[in-house]
Amino acid sequence: MTPPEPRLPLLTRALTGPPGRWLLPLGALTGLLLLYSVSAPGGYFGPALLGGVLALTLAVIWIPRFVVGLARADGRPGLRRHWARWAAVPLMAAVVAGLGSAGVPQDVRFALSRASLEQAAQAVSTGAEPEGGSRRIGLFSVSSVVKTGGGVSFGLPDTGFLDTHGFAWFPAGAPPEEPETSYEHLEGPWYEWRRTW
Amino acid sequence: MAANVVRLRRALGRPGVWVAVCAVTIVALVMFPAAALWPLVAAAAPAAMFAAVVTAYEQAAAFRARYPEYGGGTGDREGTARPGHPERADGDTPGAGES
Incomplete structure (x- = not known):
């Protein structure tokens, strides 16, 4: 019987891997919440507050992972390989900011x-x-x-x-x-x- | 004393500790939304996350060095030359883990 293949802890793999099954849906949900919060005159305070906290959390998770991945030689290949996933979060942020500020x-x-x-x-x-x-x-x-x-x-x-x-x-x-x-x-x-x- | 220092150093080498610090800082902001907390969160949460990611990369690098035959033990089979022996020539920290 062969011993099981040693694996890194899940958190370590998540922190060094690309955004995926948690971060991308969370980004989409945050974007929808923020768009909803500005979809009426005066805005909806509760959804705006929740969306703001989620957006702050996303930024705090995404930016350090991207910057460290970019700075490290063992991180850059992963960024290149999964560039679409890495680009998805800032792209969503730009779309939400653009639509929101234009009052769409x-x-x-x-x-x-x-x-x-x-x-x-x-x-x-x-x-x-x-x-x-x-x-x-x-x-x-x-x-x-x-x-x-x-x-x-x-x-x-x-x-x-x-x-x-x-x-x-x-x-x-x-x-x-x-x-x-x-x-x-x-x-x-x-x-x-x-x-x- | 020395044992405590060793324990502390070991704890600070774990990404989970830094992620917890980051999470606690953000939760503190939500629970106590005082203006005084904002600069603390703006500095402490990203700093803790940076520390978490750096320790995670260091852990992954140490793992690759210890188990070169497993390609870092991440289970990423992309570009595998032989089953169970992934190519790691590019030094990539593979993307099998995702969040």
Whole structure:
């Protein structure tokens, strides 16, 4: 009977090997979480915090492994051989940072929900549907739908840190001046609002 | 005293100890998110991870030197000339282990 082949400890092999079955899915999950966190006005604080901690953890794991692998003669062949896996994490980070800073997640989510929001806004403004609390409209969870100054305001739960945020629909023109609420025009009759705490 | 120094040196030569230091630092940041902790985490967590990776490479190099017939004992069969005797001419730390 031949003795078993000696092997390095799992952690040592993981630290000297390329990113794989744990780090890459964790990177993808972190990216999705961060994109979701900026997909509504004001952002979602909880997912942003969790995504930030995961991104920090990924950076702390990935950067030293890459730098040491690059610096050592016995690490460089591994980097060359598995370059695609090594490139995947920074590539994901760049894509997430680019999409997030350009506001793409919110634009896409709003565009996909706009028809449903418009339908709800018209129904509430004409009285066909009552004003009310929590419901799902398009891809957004809405905490309140209320008539306001000739338009309809949609509150978004869990957005912002201390402020509250949402969308507003003003078909007749610009929203009225309000002391604690600021509006930013999105497109057509749609505005994004922010109510300071 | 000397025995303790030896034990400490042995512990610091293990990647797992450094990974644990790194993890504890990040967990401390999550549990106590004070501004004062941020510089500590920014310095201590990557430093501990660097130490973990360097000790892991040193462990792998020592393993290759001790068991040259096993190609580092990582089980990476890529470019194997004969079964059980992988080619390690390039000095690669093979990528069979991944994370």
